[in-house]
Amino acid sequence: MSKKLIVNRRSVLKYGGAASVALATPYFFTRGALAQSNDYRNAPTGDTVTFGFNVPQTGAYADEGADELRAYELAVEHINAGGGGMLDTFSSKALTGGVNGKKVAFVTGDTQTKSDAARASAKRMIENDGAVVITGGSSSGVAIAVQGLCQEAGVIFMAGLTHSNDTTGKDKRANGFRHFFNTEMSGAALAPILEKNYGRDRKVYHLTADYTWGWSQEGSMQKYTEPFGWETVAAVRTPVGAGDFSQYITPILNSGADTLVLNHYGKDMVNSLTQAVQFGLRDKQVNGKDFVIVVPLYSRLMVQGAGDAAKGIFGSTNWHWSLQDDASKAFVKSFGEKYGFPPSQAAHTCYCQAILYADACQRAETFRPSAVGAALEGFEFDGLGNGPVLYRAEDHQCFKDVLVVKGKENPSSPFDLLEVVEVTPRAQVEYPVDLLGGELGPYNDGAA
Amino acid sequence: MDAIFLQILNGLDKGGAYALIALGLTLVFGTLGVVNFAHGALFMMGSFCAVTLNRIFNISFERVSETEVDFLGNPLKEKIPYLQQWFGADVSNFLLEWSVPMSILLAIVVMGIVGVIMERGLIKHFYKRPHADQILVTFGLAIILQELVRHYFGANPIPQSAPDAFAGAANVGAWIGLGDNVIYPWWRLIYFVFSALVIFGVFAFLQFTTFGMVVRAGMQDRETVGLLGINIQRRFTIVFGLAAAVAGVAGAMYTPVLPPDYHMGMDFLVLSFVVVVVGGMGSLSGAVLAGFLLGILQSFASMNEVKSILPGIDQIIIYLVAVIILLTLPRGLMGRKGVMED
Incomplete structure (x- = not known):
């Protein structure tokens, strides 16, 4: 005797519901695991992770951009080696060779110190090259434009040389972080x-x-x-x-x-x-x-x-190569031996940003922007040439000593052009969080 | 009154530079019919003739210092100029101090040769091509030239000093009975006089020499001059070299005013084209007149009193005046009939 399959509304609902539960089961159990691994923008899958260095390679700031690029290359060397330069003096000892088990590779873009060109090169590095972070630049207009793009794209932006209050003031974004000081x-x-x-x-x-x-x-x-x-x-x-x-x-x-x-x-x-x-x-x-x-x-x-x-x-x-603390001396030595001249303040801030980002990823054990951002927020560190520094959580601005300098009357070399008049202590340049306005908003981890 | 007089001086100084560049541009256009977008790059290369001469005077050998150390703590390698070693510090310092005026000679030779090579090697192949093609190829050439300079000299401006005798500011107010606040840099005054002399020299050359007479005839009617058995093309090539040399010396002398960088030619190029168009395409006297006129207008538009009434006028005044002049005088101030009207 054969049993007939009776298709009616009740059976459709019963079998349909059962099938839905069965299909959803794998996702129900693996959802958390995915969140920990690769459901964020440009999650690295191979044995390397790609950083995007967006610096002016042409235009009026090309020399400054070249110095930034030199510093980034040096930072990548030190990160991959787990030591060298200021990585040896940095207070955090999380980095021991690569980041989260991956070697750092990098791609470069030319900002031309033009907002549209900088956004285009950052977009290319994010979409085509899989960069997990964009960093660099020599202009506040460019920094604010690229910071906005990174927020929309869901990657971290570690600003280079940008001095306008607006970068971490009225135009600040959750995905953006600035080491450089401001006006x-x-x-x-x-x-x-x-x-x-x-x-x-x-x-x-x-x-x-x-x-x-x-x-x-x-x-x-x-x-x-x-x-x-x-x-x-x-x-x-x-x-x-x-x-x-x-x-x-x-x-x-x-x-x-x-x-x-x-x-x-x-x-x-x-x-x-x-x-x-x-x-x-x-x-x-x-x-x-x-x-x-x-x-x-x-x-x-x-x-x-x-x-x-x-x-x-x-x-x-922001910094000067003649500072005599151990960190500055270590940086000047490693940079000077590699390139034959001392680093500029732009090179210094870019080197620091690369190290700080890599260190935050290592401590967060992921490259997910929100987790990396959380690791940077409120992070207090030392040994990067500016004394004790705080990455303030509320506006993603670094607070540290500021140098007052003066054009030197009798320079002894083509690089010995500024003399440090005073190291202004951090406490004197700190300001309330709400002074410069703006809202960080939520992090954007980007699409998988 | 003081402020107005100072802005007139600014305008004459600025206009001198515009007029010198525009003069070369319009000379090339009037003779060869070529719209040369690489002319700004020639001005820039002229400024780097001054930088090069300074560096030649500074060619040094290294001597390890026994007392001083470098930024890494290693014994300092002192650079001693060969000139100082051979002729003593006085001669070396004198040559370095006067390197900018001396670079005029270098700029004339180098830029004259560059101009002739440019014309023979590239421009002549575009005589019969549309103006759009000429603009594209010369603009491409300008980019190549400026990137070459950036490769060898970097992107940072390289300061060049005027000789100490002309380093300060002159009390112009005392000369003409105005107040002590009417002071003006010596070198800018010299630049104005220099530009006036060069302009006068070019006009005299074209007006009072047989060569100039043939060139002027060629500008009017190239074919007829050719039928008389004169190789007008060769003369036009020399005129191209002359235009390049004029741009070169203008650039070399401008270096104490504006530290040269690889992009400075582009900064001047657009303004100079406006000057040429306002003056009238192909008109040498129009280019000079428009250069000084626009220079003075730009200076007055930058006065705070003017800007408080018309904010931002300093940035658009030249283009605004160009629009008004071209609407009322379509051939420019002194343009000739039939030029660029086919």
């Missing part, structure tokens, strides 16, 4: 030195690069110098890449100002400072005082370009 810190560190050396009650003329970093730098300098009587006579915005600044400098002569603050960086700073000195501003006496020039953000490469014009002029910097 708020520059203002806080520089102002007391300026007051001490140039006195109170001055008339200040600002020439400011007309983009996010320039506005940020101008605001920070005004905020910290106006309380002791440095009154802003005029704040003039100049186009980026103006070349000849004579038409912006001549009005200073009749403005009654006795102080010029050049909120310029890179080629603009080289040109504006050189030309300001040519116009005899430093030889002038106004209001019974010697006319002075201030360059809030210095880099050694810029000072090389400005030549004698930078002598005796105050500014701030």
